[in-house]
Amino acid sequence: MSLLELDGVRVRYGARAALDGVRLSVAEGEVVCVLGPSGSGKSTLLRAVAGLTPVDEGAVRLAGRDQRGVPAHRRGLGLMFQDHQLFPQRDVAGNIAFGLRMRRRSREEAAGRVAELLDLVGLPGAGRRAVASLSGGEQQRVALARALAPDPRLLMLDEPLGQLDRDLRERLVVELRQLFARLGSTVLAVTHDQGEAFALADRVVVMRDGRVVQVGAPVEVWRRPADAFVARFLGFRNVTPAHVDAEGARTPWGALPVPAGTAPGARTVLVRPSGVRLTPPEGAPLTGEVTARTFRGDHVLLLLEPGGGAPPLEASCPLRAAPEVGERVGVRFDPEEIVALPDQLP
Amino acid sequence: MSLLELDGVRVRYGARAALDGVRLSVAEGEVVCVLGPSGSGKSTLLRAVAGLTPVDEGAVRLAGRDQRGVPAHRRGLGLMFQDHQLFPQRDVAGNIAFGLRMRRRSREEAAGRVAELLDLVGLPGAGRRAVASLSGGEQQRVALARALAPDPRLLMLDEPLGQLDRDLRERLVVELRQLFARLGSTVLAVTHDQGEAFALADRVVVMRDGRVVQVGAPVEVWRRPADAFVARFLGFRNVTPAHVDAEGARTPWGALPVPAGTAPGARTVLVRPSGVRLTPPEGAPLTGEVTARTFRGDHVLLLLEPGGGAPPLEASCPLRAAPEVGERVGVRFDPEEIVALPDQLP
């Protein structure tokens, strides 16, 4: 059974709707990540579930029970705020232990749990520190520990790892994943980091302007974004309208091969950067000039200007083989990395 | 000439030093990104330069002039705080225009600039909104706009884009980069996102425990991390002590090929995930079991357990070719992706 169910939830701020008919369900023990551009209503979604923001329309159900009128503290869930909201007058341990004390755990039990969580978030021994003396990332970790401490039936995290460096974040993602699996926690987490979402989530929810535009397993969403918006949001630049017929997709970059079985008609087509293969310019069906080279750690992202009115193309290539800015290269497309988008919610 | 120079700067909080003899210089027009784990002193560095945190030892020089005793508002620099510190009593436009008004720009001029900046950060028309009604990412963008508005001679940004989604961040990185180039701004930015650092920075500075451990062009740092710490911090897991001799590097994973000209002796060796090539297990010098598969959008990161006491190996491979968890694969190493670390600051 699903632990959390949202049914046509609408939250309005003045004339604008921050949530606009959101329908979503999260099963017991599932980890769901919410993705979406800034201002798309992710935090509002969590606040609505927590009962902190009144719902104008629709229903929030927890374990099947409509939560209308149930105050936040009786919903038995946890929420880590995007801006932490640590209690300034309590020290680190006091913050983390707060939820436990509210649940009447003994002082000793709380102290043990606090130490455990401080270890988890990489701040062992910081219990007596004043929260104001912590660095940004340290505060975020305390906020995370505070939210984790009481083991709520539904844990909601609003950008829990956003201020941490990659190394720590990756380690924490792994540990959280294990922790959630062990405890069978149900988690709804907002993140803007796709790697984090993919690593953490059983399912991701993509939001746009207060609506859910795609729900699915991370791989699935990445493989087949629901529409151009999702594709662009996921960071793909090579998205273009196209006409698919037997020969492939006609696009401004020429006719592209598409995977077999792609339905014909007017479609949106996405070419992943790794599907843009560089060749010597001689004899290539399409050539472009390298106008930008962005170093991406693992690889280099190139921006190619094909000219002739065609939009720029983004190509990824290994560092060693990367051409310089200004060089002219040929382009060949890899059909495996080309997707005709469904352009409709699945 | 360098615009900013730090010479043995030390900032102490109680017994601990948050900055410990930091030496750094930033040239006029240069964009420098500060990287480092949470709590390594990045924010403290910016605060010390801004004159907000007193420097216990050493000197901060701006355009050659020692800044000791110069109050923050006379240093002519800008700082975007990690937690924004927007003025709650002012609306969005009032926040952004603040620095301009302090510099006695006319109201009209300020209004024009505010509109421009709101466009830049993707919040057109939000000028009259209360800052409390903004989403987290929206607040961050307002804070960024506020810091950009007065065009300070040295702009310092503390995680300017941390709460934004990838799409927006990438767009902003590009626009900021162009903006800085156009204006010749000198920028010192903290970020935990390496992609951002690489995309934005002329040079990166890696900090650890209040010290600078590496400075260099992004590609250079990524190619040759100064030591195991930097390598690990950059996200590399395959870092191991090794003994380099004529035949290669002896490591727990066996003898690895190293690039020609690598000095022999006891060294730390890094194998990039892309340098771990998967082969059929038959006949491979090293085999491992896939114990984890992390979906990384563009590719899949695999964790291989070679067994026999050797530490796990991280390998990256394209999505299509990725083996399943539990499969046994052979491993071949690509010498181009193996680095013997200098283990000493250059």
Added chain:
Amino acid sequence: SDGGGDEGGGSGGDEVVLVTHESFLVSDAVLEEFTEETGYRVKLLRAGDAGVVVNQAVLSAGNPQGDVLFGVDNTLLSRALDAGIFTPHEAAGLEHVPDELRLDDEEHRVTPVDTGDICVNYDRAWFDERDLAPPRTLQDLADPAYADLLVVQNAATSSPGLGFLLATVAAFGEDGWGEYWESLRENGVEVVEGWEQAYNERFSGAGQGGDRPLVVSYASSPPAGVVYGGDERPERAPTGVAAETCFRQVEFAGLLDGAANEEGGRALLDFLLGLPFQEDMPLSMFVLPAREDAALPEEFARYVEPVDEVHEVAPEDIAAHRDEWIDEWTDLVVR
């Protein structure tokens, strides 16, 4: 002690409530004596100065706060009597009180308890040093020889201030006092708000740094100054009294109409006029007992200079003109 939150309107039983002003003081032993004699315990309610006490009694006429009111003086008497707040009672021992103090002898609504003279006091040492004779009369005070020496109280807010004004009214008549005050003003009289300030701060005789050697106070101030001046007993008090500048104040007590413990109240009135209380008064309140037969303490005999002649204004005149005089005086002197 426990104030007891529940009894209002006086009290029955063994408690008798005396409503009085802030300056009322009596020795513990004397009160105990009363309790032993009559079985009543005295509870004191003190509310501000005499004016406040009387006005409060007027406002709560018929439903009084206590049984007996002490502290209405001849300047306020008519207001209390007009408001009908007292029940007549002829206290035992009244026959020992001189006639001129018995201002309500027909009805006995109030009983005279003590008397005191408001007079100009002078700093003996100051005048000795300058070989200048201290003033004796009101007229002297307008003499340029005594320019800038006198400090008086605001007649509108201070009872010695009002008393001194009444003395001048009596001395110069309804038409003459204004002129006299003008001459005082020309002679540099200083007006301050209250007695404490005039005596403690401005008067040089109090030894607190004041620089005016003449002040309006009480004829009993010199003995008080000696008693509370330290351990020595000088030959003469360091301050003296200008004998012909006095206005006689008489303080009365009365049984409040509607008293809860009327019997106790009557007993208390009798006691106030009894010798133990009368003889205790001088050294606790620094006033003179109303009874002629009360023995004066040694300090009084020694340091009080006899005031033979006082300026008097009939209670009816005071009642009729007080407010008007105060207003005129304020216009004349203060503004």
Added chain:
Amino acid sequence: MVAPLLFFVVFFGYPVTAIVGRGLREDGVWRFGRLTEVLGDPGTLRVLWFTCWQAAASTALTLALALPGAYVFARLRFPGRRVLHAAVTVPFVLPTVVTGAAFLALVGRGGVLDDAFGVRLDDGVWAILLAHVFFNYAVVVRTVGGLWAQLDPRQEEAARVLGAGRLAAWRRVTLPALTPSVAAAALMVFLFTFTSFGVIQILGSPGRATLEVEIYRQTAQLLRLDTAAVLTLVQLAAVVALLVTHRLVTRRRVGALRLVDPAGTARPPRGWVQWTALGGVLATVALLLALPLGVLVERSLAGPDGYGLHHYRALAHADGTFLVAPAEAVGNSLRFAAAATAIALLVGGCAAVALTRRAGRLTRGFDALLMLPLGTSAVTVGFGFLIALDEPPLDLRSSWVLVPLAQALVGVPFVVRVLVPVLGAVDERLREAAAVLGASPWRAWRAVDLPLVWRSALVAAGFAFAVSLGEFGATVFLARPDEPTLPVAVARLLGRAGAENYGQAMALSVVLMLVCAVTLLSLERLAPSRSAGTF
């Protein structure tokens, strides 16, 4: 909200209406004609004018001198800060008679200033203004400083790095955040000086009367209740006008502020600006506050044979004419003050919470109502009690609770004014954070609001305590069993001739000072330790 409303109606609205009605009703008919008669009198207008302008000037001067003090006490750490912070509140409790004396000794004829420079301030209005500053310095320092200490200093830093100088940053960032508490402090100082009584009596020449003095005269001396009633109405009207202005100034609701642990905001002084501020404030405190108090101490020590503790020893035993040893008054004072503080905190605390939680028109009106007692003459309230609370079940006239009740009337507005700005600044999302961690609204309030307002609640309690410790005006009208409070005992001593009495009065005043300072100091120590887990 019901409890404070009830308290207000029963112990303020009803008595004041009763006394005003007594003055303006004859045979059941209102005589509003008196209104125009009294108002037409040039004397009344003169009094009204003087009352208003001296109050405005006093308030401005107090703010100008005390705001730097609020800054220094909130943001700078220096040795003796706590003691000094408690000490500046001492003047607040001293009977005006006593401090007036000390003040005169300094600025009056033959005073220190006169001796040294030939300057005398006692006949100008300057003495009044300075004395008003003396009395109200702490009001500003404590109300404003209480919030200031909790403001996140990084807000100002943000302005600084945007190019704002110290002053500009303060004016544009800190001041707006402080506005509600500055307005609250200004309001209170204005109300206190508007209704100034003792100071005017002692330092003003009798020609300078405030409405309060005039009401006292008309009520207590002349029993002209009609005139007094009109003046009371005028005073109330002026106060209402003032409250409306205050409302307009603070109407723009300052949203949540980022409040931080005050322990972390104070720093040792750095740079010439801060040193100057500290020096200036210390000098102000020394000249304006310490010097007059020092004169008191000096006088209390000056015995018949040189300096010594003579007068203090005399205080210890009853000398027969006093029913209690003056020293016993300490106990009485403490008891009354504790009761009054408890009532004020309870009533004012409820009111403040209600006011910040609901912001309807009704509650705002209620807010203003609660301030009225500050602007009402003590004699009006005192006499009102007398004629209103004279029937069972509310015959409290001779009950001791009347004293703390009357004192609490003055304490409640304090508590409300001090707490409302802070409660209003508490970020709602902190309460939400507590709620999602399972805290019920009450526990969330305890966990979030209370620790943040605790300091301010202590400030408020300190004030309520000080007000009632030093209260004389209203107390003196309330018939009361023989339990003199310290100021009453001081007044009794001063009411008699003789160096002994005077010296003892000074000694007792010093005792009053010490009682006040020690209580406030120990109140400040009650700050909750940064808590681990529980509360």
